[in-house]
Amino acid sequence: MRQADIWSGAGLALVALLVLFVVIPTQIESAPDGYVSPRLVPQMMMVLVACLGALQAYNAWRRTPDGDGSLPVTREELLALAKISGVFALALALYLWLSPLAAGIALIAGALIVLGERRIWMIVAMPAGLLLAVWYLFYHVLGTALV
Amino acid sequence: MEYLISGFGHVLNPVTLFWIAVGVTLGYVLGALPGLGKATGVAVAIPLTFYLDPVSAIAMLIGIAKGSAAGSAVSAILLNTPGEPSSAPTALDGYPLARQGKAQKALKMGLFASVIGDFVSTLILIGLAAPLASYALLIGPVELCAILLFSLTFIGGLSGNSLTKGLIAGAFGVLFATVGIETETFIPRLTFGLLELDEGISLVPMAIGMLAVAEMIVQAGNMRALDQQSTEMRDGKSREDRVVTGAEWRRCLPVIARGSLIGSAVGILPGLGASVGSFLSYGATQRASRTPEKYGTGMIEGVAAAESADNAVVPASLIPLFALGIPGSVIAAILISALVLHGLTPGPLMFQQQPQKVGDLYAALLCASVILLAIGYAGQRLFALVIRVPLRLIIPGVLFLCCIGAYMETSSVFSIYLMLVFTLIGYFMRKFEYSFVTFLIGFVIGPNLELTFRQSIQLLDGKAANLVHHPISIVFILLTVVTVGLIARGNSRATQRAEARAGMEKPKEEQLHI
Numbered sequence: 080m081r082q083a084d085i086w087s088g089a090g091l092a093l094v095a096l097l098v099l100f101v102v103i104p105t106q107i108e109s110a111p112d113g114y115v116s117p118r119l120v121p122q123m124m125m126v127l128v129a130c131l132g133a134l135q136a137y138n139a140w141r142r143t144p145d146g147d148g149s150l151p152v153t154r155e156e157l158l159a160l161a162k163i164s165g166v167f168a169l170a171l172a173l174y175l176w177l178s179p180l181a182a183g184i185a186l187i188a189g190a191l192i193v194l195g196e197r198r199i200w201m202i203v204a205m206p207a208g209l210l211l212a213v214w215y216l217f218y219h220v221l222g223t224a225l226v
Numbered sequence: 227m228e229y230l231i232s233g234f235g236h237v238l239n240p241v242t243l244f245w246i247a248v249g250v251t252l253g254y255v256l257g258a259l260p261g262l263g264k265a266t267g268v269a270v271a272i273p274l275t276f277y278l279d280p281v282s283a284i285a286m287l288i289g290i291a292k293g294s295a296a297g298s299a300v301s302a303i304l305l306n307t308p309g310e311p312s313s314a315p316t317a318l319d320g321y322p323l324a325r326q327g328k329a330q331k332a333l334k335m336g337l338f339a340s341v342i343g344d345f346v347s348t349l350i351l352i353g354l355a356a357p358l359a360s361y362a363l364l365i366g367p368v369e370l371c372a373i374l375l376f377s378l379t380f381i382g383g384l385s386g387n388s389l390t391k392g393l394i395a396g397a398f399g400v401l402f403a404t405v406g407i408e409t410e411t412f413i414p415r416l417t418f419g420l421l422e423l424d425e426g427i428s429l430v431p432m433a434i435g436m437l438a439v440a441e442m443i444v445q446a447g448n449m450r451a452l453d454q455q456s457t458e459m460r461d462g463k464s465r466e467d468r469v470v471t472g473a474e475w476r477r478c479l480p481v482i483a484r485g486s487l488i489g490s491a492v493g494i495l496p497g498l499g500a501s502v503g504s505f506l507s508y509g510a511t512q513r514a515s516r517t518p519e520k521y522g523t524g525m526i527e528g529v530a531a532a533e534s535a536d537n538a539v540v541p542a543s544l545i546p547l548f549a550l551g552i553p554g555s556v557i558a559a560i561l562i563s564a565l566v567l568h569g570l571t572p573g574p575l576m577f578q579q580q581p582q583k584v585g586d587l588y589a590a591l592l593c594a595s596v597i598l599l600a601i602g603y604a605g606q607r608l609f610a611l612v613i614r615v616p617l618r619l620i621i622p623g624v625l626f627l628c629c630i631g632a633y634m635e636t637s638s639v640f641s642i643y644l645m646l647v648f649t650l651i652g653y654f655m656r657k658f659e660y661s662f663v664t665f666l667i668g669f670v671i672g673p674n675l676e677l678t679f680r681q682s683i684q685l686l687d688g689k690a691a692n693l694v695h696h697p698i699s700i701v702f703i704l705l706t707v708v709t710v711g712l713i714a715r716g717n718s719r720a721t722q723r724a725e726a727r728a729g730m731e732k733p734k735e736e737q738l739h740i
Contacts, residue, residue: 087658107415117408117415120676124401128394135390151657156447163443190622209626
């Protein structure tokens with residue numbers, strides 16, 4: 080965790096400085112006379128993060144090396160993140176270009192497939208069952224349109 | 227009291243009781259699934275309550291919170307994998323009991339202890355919140371700003387292993403709360419020209435992304451190991467192995483009473499969280515026992531101690547929320563948006579302005595405890611089966627519900643984008659051990675903190691010396707400084723001890739290799 084703490088602390092300090100000197104001045108106008116500046120609290124928070132991030136990196140750097148230079152993220156988790164991101168990207172594309180129904184089917188069936196489900200009946204039945212249940216809940220029980 | 231009685235009149239009808247039962251059942255199932263806790267359940271369900279009447283909506287959400295707190299014991303006992311971190315001490319004795327074929331006994335004791343702890347804590351909430359709120363009305367913006375600052379620091383220091391990381395997370399939470407049009411000058415802040423951000427970032431997609439979707443990704447990465455554990459459990463055949471005997475009840479009742487009080491006390495203090503409560507109660511029970519060495523081998527008292535405290539924390543954590551408007555836990559932070567949405571603004575004024583709604587809420591809390599007992603007892607074997615469903619079938623359903631929950635907040639796909647952004651943030655916060663609890667609480671109290679800070683600057687005329695006219699705020703500022711000092715010292719000692727242990731273990735390992 081030592082390496083991760085050094086890198087994350089230093090990274091956050093840099094991000095905070097970037098937000099402080101670039102993002103806040105360009106994204107928040109200065110206040111009219113007599114008002115407390117709307118930049119004040121965001122600036123205070125970023126100064127705090129910059130200082131604490133640097134402190135975290137320094138403290139971690141001072142600690143005895145634990146011999147574990149690896150990141151706390153496993154290969155399997157990164158793979159799962161990539162797969163699920165892909166499914167979301169596909170579902171969003173279908174939502175924008177086709178229909179919400181297609182997006183819902185793609186999300187459930189896509190997630191089933193990338194997580195290792197290979198039984199065709201399950202890949203068909205689960206999206207159908209969930210979409211029907213949601214349709215019944217909103218359009219009949221709650222009496223409102225979802226989309 | 228009369229509002230509570232008429233509250234029962236509003237709650238004891240088939241529709242409201244139905245929605246409480248739905249909430250408890252949903253919460254129990256979510257709690258039983260490792261990683262999907264009460265905060266996730268409530269965050270996903272808030273949009274579903276848009277179309278319910280306020281009493282049913284809030285009652286359902288409370289049902290989810292209570293059901294989930296009790297349900298988390300199921301996976302702790304059967305899988306040795308707590309549904310939530312606060313059920314970790316339940317697993318210490320619950321899992322050995324299950325391995326001895328006494329899973330049903332452990333699950334029943336877990337349920338009874340949960341319900342009693344929850345009920346006692348709800349009574350404490352009803353007794354304490356209103357008197358505390360009457361004192362809270364005496365404080366002004368300067369004092370409130372100091373109290374909010376103290377709460378955020380306290381929560382930041384205790385929610386994770388590192389005070390520095392907790393404060394960084396809290397500061398980012400406050401920063402994200404400033405996004406949108408500023409209410410005094412009407413100047414847009416950090417909106418990047420996106421009209422959807424003018425009203426600020428919505429809590430629901432943020433919480434769903436950080437809590438639910440991020441957790442699903444972590445689980446998807448560890449799917450095989452988690453599924454393997456769930457297939458290895460078997461039940462004992464004798465009746466003694468399946469029921470809680472009279473002798474066990476006599477041994478466990480004092481333990482449950484102590485656990486309920488410890489959990490309630492911990493819940494009142496912002497930021498300590500249910501994990502602290504359950505571990506404290508387990509530790510106290512072990513110390514008080516004549517056979518402390520047997521703990522961890524299958525002592526039913528261990529399950530009773532942990533579960534009673536764990537569940538007592540939930541209602542007690544609503545005390546600072548109701549009395550001061552300060553969320554003491556992530557569940558309280560998420561409940562704020564639901565309460566506001568349904569016309570109840572948490573804080574000291576709600577006892578004066580909406581006493582009937584408070585009465586309804588209290589009645590719903592008490593009814594949810596009774597329904598939790600009924601549903602938990604009747605459906606325990608069924609809920610235990612839920613954890614045997616492979617994760618590859620659970621994750622797609624949860625992701626779909628998350629999308630619906632996020633989408634419904636604004637009926638715009640922009641909420642789903644927000645959810646995905648905060649999924650990534652939440653995922654990396656988990657992995658790098660930044661407290662997302664502090665982040666969410668910082669986000670929720672951010673607007674109030676900023677408002678009171680601005681008011682304080684004006685009231686104090688920009689001079690810190692004028693604080694002498696506000697002694698309460700000085701007390702809380704000093705408390706903040708002392709807390710930072712104490713927690714930083716505690717963390718530093720813990721790090722030194724860990725390093726010393728690592729240093730001692732290394733030569734041993736080297737010797738073994740030689």
